[in-house]
Amino acid sequence: MADRFWEQSIEGGPQPASGSRFDIIVVGGGPGGAAAAGYAALAGHRVLLLDKAIWPRDKTCGDAVGGKSLSHVEELGVLERLEASPHFNITGVLFSSPRGDEIRVSRPDGQLSGYVLPRLQFDHIMFQRASELVLQAGGAVVQGFSVREVLFDNSANGPDPGPGMGNLRRVIGIAGDTGDRARPLSFSASLTIGAGGVHCPVATAVVQETYDGRMVDRQKLHYSAAFRQYWRNVTGATADSGPVEFHYIEGVLPGYFWIFPVGNGVCNVGFGITLRDLELHERKLRGLQEYIINEVPRFRDRFAQAELIAGSSRGWQLPLGSPRPSGKLQPRRAFAAGAMLIGDAASLVDPFTGEGIGNALLSAKLAVGHFDREAHARGFPLEAGARYQRVLWGKLGYELRNSYKLQRLTRRRWLLNWFIGKARRKAELQRALTESMISREAQATLTSPFFLLRQLLF
Ligand SMILES: Cc1cc2nc3c(=O)[nH]c(=O)nc-3n(C[C@H](O)[C@H](O)[C@H](O)COP(=O)(O)OP(=O)(O)OC[C@H]3O[C@@H](n4cnc5c(N)ncnc54)[C@H](O)[C@@H]3O)c2cc1C
Numbered sequence: 001m002a003d004r005f006w007e008q009s010i011e012g013g014p015q016p017a018s019g020s021r022f023d024i025i026v027v028g029g030g031p032g033g034a035a036a037a038g039y040a041a042l043a044g045h046r047v048l049l050l051d052k053a054i055w056p057r058d059k060t061c062g063d064a065v066g067g068k069s070l071s072h073v074e075e076l077g078v079l080e081r082l083e084a085s086p087h088f089n090i091t092g093v094l095f096s097s098p099r100g101d102e103i104r105v106s107r108p109d110g111q112l113s114g115y116v117l118p119r120l121q122f123d124h125i126m127f128q129r130a131s132e133l134v135l136q137a138g139g140a141v142v143q144g145f146s147v148r149e150v151l152f153d154n155s156a157n158g159p160d161p162g163p164g165m166g167n168l169r170r171v172i173g174i175a176g177d178t179g180d181r182a183r184p185l186s187f188s189a190s191l192t193i194g195a196g197g198v199h200c201p202v203a204t205a206v207v208q209e210t211y212d213g214r215m216v217d218r219q220k221l222h223y224s225a226a227f228r229q230y231w232r233n234v235t236g237a238t239a240d241s242g243p244v245e246f247h248y249i250e251g252v253l254p255g256y257f258w259i260f261p262v263g264n265g266v267c268n269v270g271f272g273i274t275l276r277d278l279e280l281h282e283r284k285l286r287g288l289q290e291y292i293i294n295e296v297p298r299f300r301d302r303f304a305q306a307e308l309i310a311g312s313s314r315g316w317q318l319p320l321g322s323p324r325p326s327g328k329l330q331p332r333r334a335f336a337a338g339a340m341l342i343g344d345a346a347s348l349v350d351p352f353t354g355e356g357i358g359n360a361l362l363s364a365k366l367a368v369g370h371f372d373r374e375a376h377a378r379g380f381p382l383e384a385g386a387r388y389q390r391v392l393w394g395k396l397g398y399e400l401r402n403s404y405k406l407q408r409l410t411r412r413r414w415l416l417n418w419f420i421g422k423a424r425r426k427a428e429l430q431r432a433l434t435e436s437m438i439s440r441e442a443q444a445t446l447t448s449p450f451f452l453l454r455q456l457l458f
Contacts, residue, residue, distance in 0.1 A: 006124040010055040012141040018185040022048040025189040027147045032343025032360030033195030034130035038076045039368040041133035052146040059119040060228050060316035063268045066114040068358030078129045087117035088263040089241035097420035098250040098413050105433045116260045147176040150205035170379050171338030191380040192339045198317045200345035206336035222320045226272035227285040230312035235302040238265045252288050254411040285315050319347035321400040335385025340367040352403035405447040
């Protein structure tokens with residue numbers, strides 16, 4: 001592999017003529033879209049993969065590629081590329097309480113919990129592989145293409161759009177351009193997969209609750225804002241393997257501060273908090289991070305010799321998978337006739353840890369698995385989308401609800417102090433925490449009021 005491959009461009013092949021038809025259009029080539037395009041091409045579908053960015057490109061992130069992602073990167077054939085590229089091996093997680101107590105949690109089976117590597121590298125590996133697979137299967141890849149409109153079949157005999165869809169009928173394709181709005185191009189497909197992240201145009205077109213100002217007001221609990229920087233030489237975080245760190249800090253709760261080493265003495269350092277909680281603070285995101293690094297003694301000391309990498313300070317949003325109050329306390333709707341949403345476009349970020357890559361990859365695989373080229377040749381039906389959502393929520397709903405409960409616990413400073421303080425001394429709590437890294441049942445135990453009360457009393 002070429003040195004610093006992540007700085008090279010990625011070959012996309014010829015641009016298809018406007019009006020071309022595909023089996024699947026994938027809008028967005030981040031981890032979710034790249035995985036969807038890759039899985040679809042491996043299944044023999046003709047795919048059009050579109051992204052408004054041109055590689056190499058960065059994505060603001062904590063850069064942790066957790067355990068849930070590993071089977072997918074292996075199936076897509078990029079595990080070797082990932083391991084050959086500079087990275088940090090995650091062996092566990094370190095939590096600290098507002099009082100400054102620390103606990104370290106590792107997987108009970110001693111296995112790796114994942115990798116940390118800059119998204120500049122990870123997304124390059126994913127997009128390059130997806131492009132190879134898509135082109136081999138007769139599809140097309142267009143970078144620098146902004147999707148501006150989702151096209152619908154609004155004919156009277158179209159399928160029932162389902163609740164919340166107004167008069168819209170089936171999604172039949174997209175329109176957009178490569179920079180010149182006067183020269184729009186349109187493409188059609190049986191299925192359009194929305195993988196365009198937090199502002200995905202497909203999600204905006206087919207889901208009522210979208211991040212578009214007016215709607216978000218009621219939904220601020222379900223979106224986080226986060227800020228990221230890269231630092232060199234942070235004391236205690238210069239090795240190439242070890243724990244990733246989450247810190248709960250007086251004055252900035254219920255947000256959390258992370259230090260995720262990426263290897264070679266560099267760390268991804270950031271701060272995340274829900275939009276609603278951010279409003280309660282006088283400082284903005286950058287100000288809160290500066291406060292932690294410059295004024296909180298235990299971090300001021302660790303950053304005293306550290307150097308901020310110029311140009312690395314960036315903020316972005318995370319659409320959380322916390323249960324919505326309507327209906328059955330499930331995440332956000334993820335389908336329409338003709339379309340499925342995956343990753344951030346389906347609002348699947350873990351509300352406790354902020355991880356979204358694993359769920360993006362998982363939802364990509366599930367979405368592609370619900371498409372049948374022959375049966376859906378005249379359009380992906382609403383019922384197939386509903387089946388995808390049932391399976392998706394069946395797999396993720398339980399853990400996202402538990403993560404939401406854990407996120408809510410972090411609102412109480414005394415509880416964090418007590419919990420982390422107690423966990424340092426109590427074998428049973430440490431066991432529950434370590435097991436919760438791999439078991440859904442252990443996660444439920446952790447959030448059970450009975451378990452917490454028993455720990456408090458005994
Ligand atoms: C500060 C921060 C820290 C985070 N830390 C972590 C972490 O450590 N680990 C983790 O697992 N997750 C983390 N997340 C969440 C993670 O970044 C996302 O969940 C993940 O990127 C989702 O992948 P995706 O493919 O769904 O969307 P994205 O990665 O957002 O990709 C969307 C793609 O769609 C393209 N696009 C958007 N609009 C259009 C359009 N109109 N036309 C064409 N293309 C379009 C974009 O250019 C982009 O390439 C973090 C998020 C933030 C903001």
